[in-house]
Amino acid sequence: MSKKSKEEFIYIGADEVGRGPLAGPVVGAGCLFLGSDEEFKTLSSDLRNLGICDSKKLSQKKRLEILESFNINIKKVKNKKNYLVTINNFNLHLTLNELSPSYIDEHNILVSSLTAMNETITNFKKIKTIDWSLENKRICFDGNKIPKNKKRGWDYLSLVKGDSKCPFIGLASIFAKEYRDYLMLCLGEKYPGYGLEKHAGYPTRFHKEAISKLGVTNVHRKSFKGVKEHIQ
Numbered sequence: 001m002s003k004k005s006k007e008e009f010i011y012i013g014a015d016e017v018g019r020g021p022l023a024g025p026v027v028g029a030g031c032l033f034l035g036s037d038e039e040f041k042t043l044s045s046d047l048r049n050l051g052i053c054d055s056k057k058l059s060q061k062k063r064l065e066i067l068e069s070f071n072i073n074i075k076k077v078k079n080k081k082n083y084l085v086t087i088n089n090f091n092l093h094l095t096l097n098e099l100s101p102s103y104i105d106e107h108n109i110l111v112s113s114l115t116a117m118n119e120t121i122t123n124f125k126k127i128k129t130i131d132w133s134l135e136n137k138r139i140c141f142d143g144n145k146i147p148k149n150k151k152r153g154w155d156y157l158s159l160v161k162g163d164s165k166c167p168f169i170g171l172a173s174i175f176a177k178e179y180r181d182y183l184m185l186c187l188g189e190k191y192p193g194y195g196l197e198k199h200a201g202y203p204t205r206f207h208k209e210a211i212s213k214l215g216v217t218n219v220h221r222k223s224f225k226g227v228k229e230h231i232q
Contacts, residue, residue, distance in 0.1 A: 007036045009136035012124065013168030014117035016142070017055070017176040019109050021201030022211070022227050023194070023220045024184050025098045026109065028116025029176035030139075031168045032093040032124050043090045047167035050087075054163040055173040060181070063174045070094075074178045080123050092168075094175050095123040098183075105223040114147040121151045142169050191217050 011033045018026040033040060055063055067074060070085035072094070077083070079098045084091060097116040104112045121139060125132060138155045142162035150156055162169040181200055188197025194210045194217070201207070201219075203226050211220065211230050220227045 008034060008131075008134060009036075009040075009138065010034050010130065010132075010134055011040065011168065012120055012139040013162070013166050013170075013172050014120055014139060014141050015163050015169050015173040015176055016113045016116050017173065017180045018201070019113050020203070021221070022203050022207060022224050023101065023196060023201035023217070024180065024187060025100050026104060026112050026116055027176045027180045027183075028097040028099075028113065028118075028120060029172040029179070030093075030095050030117065030120025030124065031172040031175070032095075032120075032130075033090075033168060034130055035090070039090065043087065043092075044167050046088050046090070047171060052167045052170045052174065054161070054170060055177040057164070058174065060178075063178050066171075066174055067178060072175075074182050077175075077179050082123060082127055092171070093124060093127060094172070095120050096176060096179055097123065098179075101219055101221045104221050108223075109221075110145070111147075114141070114145060115149075117141055118147045118149070118151065121154065140166065140169060142173065187219055191219060 012030045014030045016026055016028045018024060050066055051062060052066060072083060079096055083094045085094060097119045099112045099116050137153055138157060140157040140159055140162060144158050144160050146156040146158050159165060163173040184200040185197045193214050195206050199207055208226050211227060216227055216230050222228055222231055
């Protein structure tokens with residue numbers, strides 16, 4: 001093995017969006033880097049210079065501008081597909097995992113959130129140009145928990161407020177949020193009257209009143225308080 005390959009490592013920054021809503025999926029996203037420590041630091045600085053941080057601290061306009069700078073049209077993004085993006089001659093890969101309300105009801109929201117992030121590894125391993133035999137493989141989750149079902153050969157890390165501290169996690173959070181927000185916009189058209197396109201499924205007063213009046217749909221999380229009381 002060459003000196004260069006020994007120095008290289010694979011790093012995934014992972015985040016999720018949608019733990020709190022009463023409706024819609026939870027979406028995990030991963031941002032994969034392959035390279036050296038020096039390249040990791042350089043690219044981290046480049047990403048920060050683009051304004052990448054916690055998606056909640058950015059306007060929708062800014063989030064979309066960041067994604068568009070990578071030639072990503074959020075309206076065309078697909079679940080579980082890998083996307084290659086380039087910044088200053090560095091390559092990054094992005095992917096998403098969307099888990100349904102029924103999955104959340106069966107497994108609970110914490111397990112579902114961690115699974116959505118953890119399965120980014122499975123998505124990325126479809127990329128044939130990456131040497132998956134590299135010994136140094138890390139995945140870092142936003143938050144303070146890691147899943148129980150760890151993937152073999154990976155080091156697991158957690159980072160509280162990781163989406164603010166690590167731009168790779170921050171980019172994952174932006175990707176996940178814009179994907180989910182657009183998905184909820186589409187679901188709002190399919191299920192009118194609930195305001196899903198406005199609050200993205202979160203438990204606003206309007207949403208809770210709509211559930212009480214209109215009933216529970218297939219996109220609602222039936223195990224959640226605010227929904228289960230209205231199941232007939």
